[in-house]
Amino acid sequence: MIPGAVDKAWLIPLFPLAGAVFLLLLGKRAGRAAGPIATLMMGAAFVTGVVTFVQVTHQPAGQRSFVKPLYSWITSGKFHVGADLRIDPLSLMMVLVVTGVGFLIHLYSVGYMHGDPRYPRYFAYLNLFAFSMLVLVLANNFLILYAGWELVGLCSYLLIGFWFERRAAASAAKKAFITNRVGDFGFAIGIILIFVSVGSLDFDRVFGAIPGLGHGTVTAIALLLFAGACGKSAQIPLHVWLPDAMEGPTPVSALIHAATMVTAGVYMVARSHVIFDFSSSARDVVMWISIATALMAALIAFVQDDIKRVLAYSTISQLGFMFVALGVGTYTAGTFHLVTHAFFKALLFLGAGSVMHALGGETDMTKMGGLAKKIPWTAAVMIAGWLAIIGFPGTSGFFSKDQILEGAYVTHHYTIWALLLVATVGTGFYMSRLIFLTFFGKSRLDPSVHPHESPPVMGFPLGILAALALVGGLLGVSAHSGALQHWLTTPGPSAEPGSTLLSAPLPSAPEGHGGLSAPVLSTIATAAGLAGVAAAAFMYLGGFDWARRRERPGILWRAARQRLYVDSFYEFLFTGAGKLGATALAFVVDQLWIDGVVNWVGKGMALLSGAVRRVQTGYVRTYALGILAGGVMVVGLLVGRTH
Amino acid sequence: MIDPFAVLTLGSTLFILGALGVLLRRNAIIIFMSIELMLNAVNLTLVSFARMNGNLDGQVLAFFVIIVAAAEVVVGLAIIMSLYRRKASASVDDARIMKW
Numbered sequence: 179m180i181p182g183a184v185d186k187a188w189l190i191p192l193f194p195l196a197g198a199v200f201l202l203l204l205g206k207r208a209g210r211a212a213g214p215i216a217t218l219m220m221g222a223a224f225v226t227g228v229v230t231f232v233q234v235t236h237q238p239a240g241q242r243s244f245v246k247p248l249y250s251w252i253t254s255g256k257f258h259v260g261a262d263l264r265i266d267p268l269s270l271m272m273v274l275v276v277t278g279v280g281f282l283i284h285l286y287s288v289g290y291m292h293g294d295p296r297y298p299r300y301f302a303y304l305n306l307f308a309f310s311m312l313v314l315v316l317a318n319n320f321l322i323l324y325a326g327w328e329l330v331g332l333c334s335y336l337l338i339g340f341w342f343e344r345r346a347a348a349s350a351a352k353k354a355f356i357t358n359r360v361g362d363f364g365f366a367i368g369i370i371l372i373f374v375s376v377g378s379l380d381f382d383r384v385f386g387a388i389p390g391l392g393h394g395t396v397t398a399i400a401l402l403l404f405a406g407a408c409g410k411s412a413q414i415p416l417h418v419w420l421p422d423a424m425e426g427p428t429p430v431s432a433l434i435h436a437a438t439m440v441t442a443g444v445y446m447v448a449r450s451h452v453i454f455d456f457s458s459s460a461r462d463v464v465m466w467i468s469i470a471t472a473l474m475a476a477l478i479a480f481v482q483d484d485i486k487r488v489l490a491y492s493t494i495s496q497l498g499f500m501f502v503a504l505g506v507g508t509y510t511a512g513t514f515h516l517v518t519h520a521f522f523k524a525l526l527f528l529g530a531g532s533v534m535h536a537l538g539g540e541t542d543m544t545k546m547g548g549l550a551k552k553i554p555w556t557a558a559v560m561i562a563g564w565l566a567i568i569g570f571p572g573t574s575g576f577f578s579k580d581q582i583l584e585g586a587y588v589t590h591h592y593t594i595w596a597l598l599l600v601a602t603v604g605t606g607f608y609m610s611r612l613i614f615l616t617f618f619g620k621s622r623l624d625p626s627v628h629p630h631e632s633p634p635v636m637g638f639p640l641g642i643l644a645a646l647a648l649v650g651g652l653l654g655v656s657a658h659s660g661a662l663q664h665w666l667t668t669p670g671p672s673a674e675p676g677s678t679l680l681s682a683p684l685p686s687a688p689e690g691h692g693g694l695s696a697p698v699l700s701t702i703a704t705a706a707g708l709a710g711v712a713a714a715a716f717m718y719l720g721g722f723d724w725a726r727r728r729e730r731p732g733i734l735w736r737a738a739r740q741r742l743y744v745d746s747f748y749e750f751l752f753t754g755a756g757k758l759g760a761t762a763l764a765f766v767v768d769q770l771w772i773d774g775v776v777n778w779v780g781k782g783m784a785l786l787s788g789a790v791r792r793v794q795t796g797y798v799r800t801y802a803l804g805i806l807a808g809g810v811m812v813v814g815l816l817v818g819r820t821h
Numbered sequence: 822m823i824d825p826f827a828v829l830t831l832g833s834t835l836f837i838l839g840a841l842g843v844l845l846r847r848n849a850i851i852i853f854m855s856i857e858l859m860l861n862a863v864n865l866t867l868v869s870f871a872r873m874n875g876n877l878d879g880q881v882l883a884f885f886v887i888i889v890a891a892a893e894v895v896v897g898l899a900i901i902m903s904l905y906r907r908k909a910s911a912s913v914d915d916a917r918i919m920k921w
């Protein structure tokens with residue numbers, strides 16, 4: 179039986195959709211009411227989500243997966259796609275993150291976007307994004323998921339380019355959109371391959387049919403899906419768009435490019451974990467790509483001066499952590515990190531926005547310093563986020579990052595584990611660098627800037643998120659007995675073989691027998707994070723003169739400053755080669771071939787008609803002779819035929 | 822009774838004379854008269870064939886030709902008149918403007 183709230187789950191995406199449609203129709207007339215309206219809609223969606231969640235928790239464990247059909251979207255022969263909602267532990271977790279964090283960011287935006295000339299449009303887009311993201315996580319088949327996937331991509335484009343008067347913002351929006359197309363192309367082919375080999379796109383049917391497919395097919399599907407995830411979640415080689423996406427308003431970076439949209443790839447891989455379970459080679463690819471991403475992004479984050487760009491590279495790095503967890507098969511650790519990351523990274527971004535707000539839009543950390551005294555509340559919440567991300571014992575990041583490392587260790591991926599430790603040191607370093615440069619040390623502010631604390635409408639969401647970042651780890655204190663892990667791994671209605679209803683619980687971290695026990699692993703991971711903090715403290719709090727050291731940059735520093743030349747390489751390969759190819763095509767195909775054919779047809783006709791028109795002499799006699807000759811010829815033919 | 826073959830010979834002789842007139846003369850009136858000559862040569866032939874076949878089909882057709890020729894005279898003479906007014910000449914060679 180479907181509980182009442184689950185039956186009404188379609189209300190969850192409907193609220194933000196209604197808000198978006200309403201605000202888009204109203205346009206500028208919405209005025210200052212736009213912010214509260216949009217926030218209210220998110221609040222309503224969150225409350226509906228919570229009610230649904232509570233009702234589902236009252237269901238007996240093992241019967242918490244529901245499919246709510248809304249209507250039949252496409253029916254063509256055997257191909258059937260229903261607009262169905264899937265309510266199960268994983269999708270509910272995402273719904274609560276999206277609507278909860280989304281609500282707080284909406285609230286923050288009311289203060290942050292105050293006075294923007296396109297204030298109503300901003301909230302319309304933000305609500306549209308929330309709707310799209312909810313469609314993505316509530317989808318019950320790959321096509322609806324793909325629709326939501328593309329919709330969030332569109333909203334991302336619209337919001338990155340929200341201040342489109344700035345050339346950088348407009349280009350960043352295009353870059354994000356086009357880079358995502360590359361991944362989405364793979365994703366689309368993956369979906370087509372699923373349909374060709376399974377004959378359906380419904381999750382239950384697809385996952386039920388996966389064991390019957392060949393290993394090669396499953397690997398191909400998994401890799402194509404991961405290509406999509408690479409684009410959306412900014413993994414190598416498609417990570418280049420995320421740092422540029424910081425051109426959008428800061429709450430957008432918090433909501434879309436830190437907390438929710440970029441984790442869609444993690445969600446999708448976790449949702450399709452049955453596919454990845456059946457292909458260890460695909461999981462190895464995921465694992466190695468994501469650990470490389472985590473390390474590379476951390477390295478680049480070391481040398482960024484823009485506060486938002488440090489956070490952007492940090493996001494890429496943390497997404498790498500999540501994918502490593504998925505790659506080694508500990509899906510709960512990955513999704514748990516997704517949740518805690520949503521808390522602390524949204525907090526850090528909003529805090530960075532608050533800093534920018536205080537300084538009148540300044541983002542360069544070399545021009546900050548000593549702000550802790552001037553904006554104490556922002557500093558306090560940012561420090562809470564910092565403690566969470568470096569994995570300070572007791573905070574949310576401590577538990578989730580710990581489980582990722584533990585998962586890598588107990589599944590015997592020792593190299594990965596060691597590399598994760600390096601990335602953890604890196605996380606500790608670049609985040610501490612950000613905090614120390616911004617809030618501590620001597621003030622390097624422009625004397626004309628007078629920092630002021632943000633209004634309560636911005637401060638309140640920061641406080642809530644800070645609390646979540648600090649205590650959110652209690653959701654999943656241990657890989658085996660945490661509440662979240664239990665919630666996610668409780669099996670759905672188990673089905674007899676061949677049944678279309680296949681439960682897809684997330685497997686918990688396997689009980690491993692590594693050489694080191696969990697507490698020891700935990701201590702090592704924490705020590706790694708704190709080592710990074712210590713290094714940053716030496717460089718940026720102690721007597722070290724980092725500003726002078728920078729005048730003699732090393733080769734690695736310069737490479738990291740240039741984003742390890744990846745963007746330049748792409749520019750050379752695609753823009754440069756593309757331009758060259760386009761020029762060649764323009765000359766050979768367009769001018770020589772297409773234009774040539776057209777021109778020669780014209781010239782040929784002119785020559786031919788120049789010859790033929792001589793027939794028209796204007797003498798009636800000539801025409802009459804022609805008629806006579808023709809007549810004689812016809813009669814001659816007729817006579818000749820009869821004889 | 823007249824031999825039909827003689828009539829046919831007369832008809833074709835008149836037709837050839839008319840055709841030569843159309844091709845060789847320049848005066849529009851003469852050309853016009855030559856066309857009439859050709860039409861009537863055909864009429865003669867038609868009537869002769871009707872006689873040979875013993876039915877009235879050819880004669881009926883000849884009447885049609887006479888009617889059409891009458892209409893043609895009206896139009897043709899009007900064209901020649903307006904040509905003369907414009908060019909002060911009835912020579913077809915002077916109406917040589919529709920050419921390349």
